[in-house]
Amino acid sequence: MSARFGHTQLPEEQARALRRAVRLERVSIGMTLMTMTLVLLVAGSSQAMKAAWIEDSLALLPPLAFLVAVRFIRRRPTPRRPYGWHRSIGVAHLVSAVALLTMGGYLLIDSGIGLARGERPPIGVLEVGGLLLWQGWLMLAVMVLVIIPPVVLGRLKLRLAPLLHDKVLYADAQMNKADWTSSLATIVGVAGIGVGLWWMDAAAAIAVSLSILRDGWTNLRDSLRDLMDSRATQYDGEDPDPLVGEVRATLLAADWVAEADCRIRDQGHVLHVEAFVVPEDASLPPLERVTELRERCIGLDWRIQDLVLSVVEALPEELLPQLSTQARSLGPADAAYTHHHSPQEDS
Incomplete structure (x- = not known):
């Protein structure tokens, strides 16, 4: 019997899971682009809304990185790359982590400066059918609406990540969780402005930035461990692989x-x-x-x-x-x- 390089093709169950994961990531990109558009239309000068928009834009990184990596891992080993292209998953993980850390740091500094200066974001009114409507109601309605997609998509991705042993997919599911929790923080910030607590807007933005930084640090740590040939762990990056x-x-x-x-x-x-x-x-x-x-x-x-x-x-x-x-x-x-x-x- 001649030696062989283990399993070069995914089993049927994992192949189906990978196809489904690709579809989910494409849907994620579409939903994120719609969310970014809605948030941008009603954001005004609110720091919390600005933070929510930035986090939504960052949510594009994990699915994009996953889709790019999937195209590479399908390539067969070559004399120049005898171990194949599977490390592209780790590279995608690292790129997403660095982007999260960078934007989270920028947002934390920007929101902190706004809070220190006592900047009070004005939220205007709109005339609808002869009635004056506080623009904050539109912001709240949009943020409630955009909570739903990340909750659903995140749960679906969490089911597939163990099947594929995919840490990028798991990180993306965690990012979806951060998305809807930051949307809740944004709702609190905008509502705070409505009741006269102007500082709650900047405070909510800082809370969102800290969430981004936490996700960025966790993913950076895990991606570097894998690229440095640290211990093999399960898909969540925590427990040793059995x-x-x-x-x-x-x-x-x-x-x-x-x-x-x-x-x-x-x-x-x-x-x-x-x-x-x-x-x-x-x-x-x-x-x-x-x-x-x-x-x-x-x-x-x-x-x-x-x-x-x-x-x-x-x-x-x-x-x-x-x-x-x-x-x-x-x-x-x-x-x-x-x-x-x-x-x-x-x-």
Whole structure:
């Protein structure tokens, strides 16, 4: 049996999920453009409305980054790019995070200066059918209306992110949550102006900017960890990936293996695994048994796109047991991760 680079095509379930995710992101872009237009038409000089418009414009970044990355990951490996194009997911994640941090910082400074100067945004009136209508009512109506799309789209994306192991899609769902929560803050700010509390407008804008900065920092941290080949985590970027423990258990289950361990790097949708095994005796096992063990590990999960299995005399020093007291209380998968990652490595 010849060696192969794991799963180069998505299974049917994940392929359907990816097609649905692409459709959702296209709908997200369309809905965001409509929202931006409505908010811009009624924004006036309100800081909170300005902040809401900026956050809506930033909401375009994750779906655009996702759609661009999806086009690249479909390309097959080449001699120049032997690992394929899966890292484009991580690059898209990084670009979105930097944009969020930049705009969040600008908005925080701008709103803070307005609050310090005591700027009081005027909200005028409109004449409708001979009646005078406070423009703030239009602002409130628009902000209530634009809450609905991000709530629905965010929930749908959260269902697909685990299936695809897609951190950009998960970050986009989190951005949708930030969108509707910032819309609520904007409603409070505009209502504050209506009852004479002028400072609530700037305060709401500052709250929105802090939400943007939090999302930007979280996504920047997670994207840099993946690009720097930190520990493989689940789609939410928090918990260790259970495949670390599963691969190690599969290696140790082979009757000719005395010791085994592995390390896994996140390539985007897929994973790259480096596994090390020490045979029971000093002689090398038959090549067929090594190949069979490698294929068995690849078959554990569709995300294992590539797996390198090395037969060694002793495990590399970096993989030697360094279990902490905390690790002993973890589950098998977490303990397997801690087995070869010290706390200092993740700090």
